[in-house]
Amino acid sequence: MKIAVEQLDRQPLPTIDSSKDGRFFLLLQASPDKALVFHPDKDKPEVIAIDALREMFSGQLLLMTPRERLTGAARAFDVTWFIPSIVKYRHLLRDVLIASFFIQILALVSLNCPGFAGGSIS
Secondary structure, eight states: OBOOGGGGGGSOSOEEEEETTSOEEEEEEEOSSEEEEEOTTSSSOEEEEHHHHHHHEEEEEEEOOOHHHHTSSOOOOSGGGTHHHHHHTHHHHHHHHHHHHHHHHHHHHHHHSTTSTTOOOO
16 A cells, blocks of 8 residues: 555554565554654664654555454454354354253253163162
């Protein structure tokens, strides 16, 4: 994606950015006057002025933010997180629930009927 340096503080960060000499770096944070960048050949991220970033930034970046962060606020953790998996495996879950139901019925019958499936004879 091609972008101006002035627009970097409005992008979802972190991003992978290309420098004018063809190398890549990570842009971790950006504000109107400074930026936090990490170069792969260095040990720690460094804070640089926005003018220094303007001199080295080629204008091309790769967004690497999950789609959920692009939509805004984080979604609350509740039962809706599981709905896609429930829908995907609904046939398997149905079979498990049916089998569990019959096993429970068999257990109840065996407890109440002496001589049936290991029930005790008094």
